[in-house]
Amino acid sequence: xxxxxxxxxxxxxxxxxxxxxxxxxxxxxxxxxxxxxxxxxxxxxxxxxxxxxxxxxxxxx
Amino acid sequence: xxxxxxxxxxxxxxxxxxxxxxxxxxxxxxxxxxxxxxxxxxxxxxxxxxxxxxxxxxxxxxxxxxxxxxxxxxxxxxxxxxxxxxxxxxxxxxxxxxxxxxxxxxxxxxxxxxxxxxxxxxxxxxxxxxxxxxxxxxxxxxxxxxxxxxxxxxxxxxxxxxxxxxxxxxxxxxxxxxxxxxxxxxxxxxxxxxxxxxxxxxxxxxxxxxx
Numbered sequence: 001x002x003x004x005x006x007x008x009x010x011x012x013x014x015x016x017x018x019x020x021x022x023x024x025x026x027x028x029x030x031x032x033x034x035x036x037x038x039x040x041x042x043x044x045x046x047x048x049x050x051x052x053x054x055x056x057x058x059x060x061x
Numbered sequence: 062x063x064x065x066x067x068x069x070x071x072x073x074x075x076x077x078x079x080x081x082x083x084x085x086x087x088x089x090x091x092x093x094x095x096x097x098x099x100x101x102x103x104x105x106x107x108x109x110x111x112x113x114x115x116x117x118x119x120x121x122x123x124x125x126x127x128x129x130x131x132x133x134x135x136x137x138x139x140x141x142x143x144x145x146x147x148x149x150x151x152x153x154x155x156x157x158x159x160x161x162x163x164x165x166x167x168x169x170x171x172x173x174x175x176x177x178x179x180x181x182x183x184x185x186x187x188x189x190x191x192x193x194x195x196x197x198x199x200x201x202x203x204x205x206x207x208x209x210x211x212x213x214x215x216x217x218x219x220x221x222x223x224x225x226x227x228x229x230x231x232x233x234x235x236x237x238x239x240x241x242x243x244x245x246x247x248x249x250x251x252x253x254x255x256x257x258x259x260x261x262x263x264x265x266x267x268x269x270x271x272x
Contacts, residue, residue: 003148015137033264043271044271
């Protein structure tokens with residue numbers, strides 16, 4: 001590989017690495033959102049115990 | 062895919078430059094990345110203007126996200142440009158080139174935007190201050206863009222002149238596809254980042270409501 005080819009490869013690799021790093025950061029963020037959402041769902045369930053229980057059917061009349 | 066297609070055209074279809082040889086192929090990534098950085102800064106300034114006009118909070122977030130994207134693309138412009146300079150001129154950087162120095166100033170100006178933004182407490186004051194700063198920065202874009210034409214003794218190549226692009230039709234087509242690809246990539250990243258930031262805000266709000 002000539003020196004010119006190495007520089008060309010380096011320029012394209014830099015952009016590719018930056019895009020991949022960005023995608024990895026977005027993936028990590030999504031995973032954090034998923035965890036937080038699960039925590040908040042749990043928190044919402046525990047703060048409303050009546051809603052968490054299955055409803056009983058009562059006979060009327 | 063568009064960017065991948067553009068890079069394939071640049072390497073497989075566009076002819077090799079007679080003057081610079083293989084190193085000219087950096088042009089197909091360096092120039093689209095630089096133009097995308099300008100576009101992101103411009104978009105950020107537009108959103109800043111909308112914020113100052115309407116005082117709607119969402120425009121502040123949109124402006125911030127666009128400037129964040131622009132700074133990333135600006136950094137990539139400096140790195141790829143530096144590699145190209147080393148390949149063509151034998152130096153990583155030259156302070157004698159107005160185009161390079163002005164782009165560096167533009168990049169540093171927008172880097173300082175984040176320092177300013179995070180040194181002020183969150184709220185309407187911070188949003189207004191950030192918007193004004195973003196609008197000041199946009200004035201540097203035409204200066205940076207036209208610097209190459211204003212310079213007298215330069216070695217940075219001028220590809221787009223009043224007579225049109227100084228390259229063959231195939232080279233120009235490959236360049237346009239690469240530019241469209243980088244712009245599409247920036248738009249996708251912008252949308253993703255903005256959605257993530259909005260989601261983050263909503264989750265924080267929800268946590269406050271539940272605690």
